[in-house]
Amino acid sequence: MDNLKTTKKVKHKNIVPKHTIVWKECLTLIKKGIPNITYNTWFLPIKPYELENNTLKILVPNNYFVEWIEEHYNTLINNTISQVLGKDGKLVYLINEAEEEVEDTTTLPQSTEQKKPDPIIPANNFNTNLSPRYQFDNYVKGEANELARAAAIAISDNPGETSFNPLFIYGGVGLGKTHLIQAIGNNILVKFPAKKVIYLSADIFTTQFVESIQTNKVGEFSKFYNELDVLIIDDIQFLTGRERTQDLFFHIFNNLHQARKQIILSSDKPPRDLKGMNERLISRFNWGLTVDVQPPDFETRVAILKNKSLSFGIELTNEIIELIAYNITSNIRELEGTLIKLLANASLNSKEIDFELARKTIKEISTQKKQTNISIDNITRIVCKEFDVDENKVREKNRKKEVVLARQVAMYLSKKLTKSSLKTIGLHFGGRDHSTVIHAYNNIEKLTSEDVSLNEIVTGLKNKLELGL
Ligand code: ADP
Ligand code: MG
Numbered sequence: 001m002d003n004l005k006t007t008k009k010v011k012h013k014n015i016v017p018k019h020t021i022v023w024k025e026c027l028t029l030i031k032k033g034i035p036n037i038t039y040n041t042w043f044l045p046i047k048p049y050e051l052e053n054n055t056l057k058i059l060v061p062n063n064y065f066v067e068w069i070e071e072h073y074n075t076l077i078n079n080t081i082s083q084v085l086g087k088d089g090k091l092v093y094l095i096n097e098a099e100e101e102v103e104d105t106t107t108l109p110q111s112t113e114q115k116k117p118d119p120i121i122p123a124n125n126f127n128t129n130l131s132p133r134y135q136f137d138n139y140v141k142g143e144a145n146e147l148a149r150a151a152a153i154a155i156s157d158n159p160g161e162t163s164f165n166p167l168f169i170y171g172g173v174g175l176g177k178t179h180l181i182q183a184i185g186n187n188i189l190v191k192f193p194a195k196k197v198i199y200l201s202a203d204i205f206t207t208q209f210v211e212s213i214q215t216n217k218v219g220e221f222s223k224f225y226n227e228l229d230v231l232i233i234d235d236i237q238f239l240t241g242r243e244r245t246q247d248l249f250f251h252i253f254n255n256l257h258q259a260r261k262q263i264i265l266s267s268d269k270p271p272r273d274l275k276g277m278n279e280r281l282i283s284r285f286n287w288g289l290t291v292d293v294q295p296p297d298f299e300t301r302v303a304i305l306k307n308k309s310l311s312f313g314i315e316l317t318n319e320i321i322e323l324i325a326y327n328i329t330s331n332i333r334e335l336e337g338t339l340i341k342l343l344a345n346a347s348l349n350s351k352e353i354d355f356e357l358a359r360k361t362i363k364e365i366s367t368q369k370k371q372t373n374i375s376i377d378n379i380t381r382i383v384c385k386e387f388d389v390d391e392n393k394v395r396e397k398n399r400k401k402e403v404v405l406a407r408q409v410a411m412y413l414s415k416k417l418t419k420s421s422l423k424t425i426g427l428h429f430g431g432r433d434h435s436t437v438i439h440a441y442n443n444i445e446k447l448t449s450e451d452v453s454l455n456e457i458v459t460g461l462k463n464k465l466e467l468g469l
Contacts, residue, residue: 022056022084023048029080034073038347040313042069047096054088056081059096064340066093072348128189129199134182140307142300145176148291152180156187159195159230159262164289166253166263170270171293174331177266180293181232184264188230195229202238206245218248225252232264236285240276250281257287296332301325304332308339320358327362338365366466374465376414376428383410386461395430408440409458415441417465 023046031039047059060066069077081089136156141149151164167184169177185197212221225231231252239246256263267274270292271285296304302325309316328338342361346353384391387406394407407429414425415437422434448455
């Protein structure tokens, strides 16, 4: 790290910007006040961005950093800033989508200075919205994403010229759709720098469209999109139910497709399941290649964890990697989250990352998940679906046998899985009082101990809710 910094400094000797100098001074002070591991984990990845009057803007890799730093080191930061910038000194955090500076702090073999463009300055003055952190070479290949990845690579070699037009990638959250479709964009720009590539989510597309209507600029809006070489739209499911946006998108799609321009879409479900999406669009989504990404298998999870931990600058034993891979199975975002949390825990307690700490962290994450995802409403919805009864009936005084059972199961699970009081739970089910909830709880305990199939259903519901499915 020191070496890297030194070479950087020598290289830009006379043009070191003021914000860099100021942030360096801050770092020197911060370093004195905290353990090394904390410094390396939380402060080194930060990049200075701009100094304006007395306000220093810094780029942090993600929100989690801001929250963590503010929570644990607010005073240290404030003191440092007023020492360096004076009493009126201010610090502003900016989230750096690029995030590759995390690698700067690591012992990774690749150099950090070459490749990626500065995320703030758009290529060719054209804002692509692409984040350089999404590349093919940091996308771990596995059975679950093999086909999607192969198609993505093929497209980036030959945009618009393969039969994969559009490329439609679908799958659940955190499985790497955004990563993959942005990697295509980034790669196309390396090979064909003059191409107009744009990435955006369908939500933003819709917002822009609505704004263009309000400002009488629909013509300009469609012109802009019709002139692209590569259009990448993420989370296309956001277009469902938005008919006017769909109409406009339909025309843009046709124009681009006809002109052999590449269209890349992602979605949380396959085209046929997009309720509220115009049939003619659905049929076009299937014109090229529709391919899914699945949750990663164990081996892929291990590979991803190895890869990510290295890029975070830590080396974990196989035992720890396997422990995480074994326990965190749902998606890749969660694998990443676990690593970040593990780092945080290590640095918070000035501890080495060992098996015990990993175990504790995983446990913390699963309890956290339970608390955040489970609400009485959520429970009611899922229970009613399982028992096929109307949610409203469960909230009313309906005494039909199957409604009563669903209601009691919902009350039972609400008591088990949330921290709500008996009174609150009763209020959610038609204003019943706490003794009714106790009765329901006891009754379901009894019934599940006697009835194997009911027990199975209730356990299944509990697992489903705890896993946030
Ligand atoms: P989605 O768009 O499907 O919800 P993302 O593309 O945002 O998922 O992926 C979530 C996180 O996991 C991102 O940080 C991404 O870089 C990472 N990720 C996903 N798939 C892979 C993979 N195969 N290899 C490495 N990192 C991955
Ligand atoms: Mg996404």
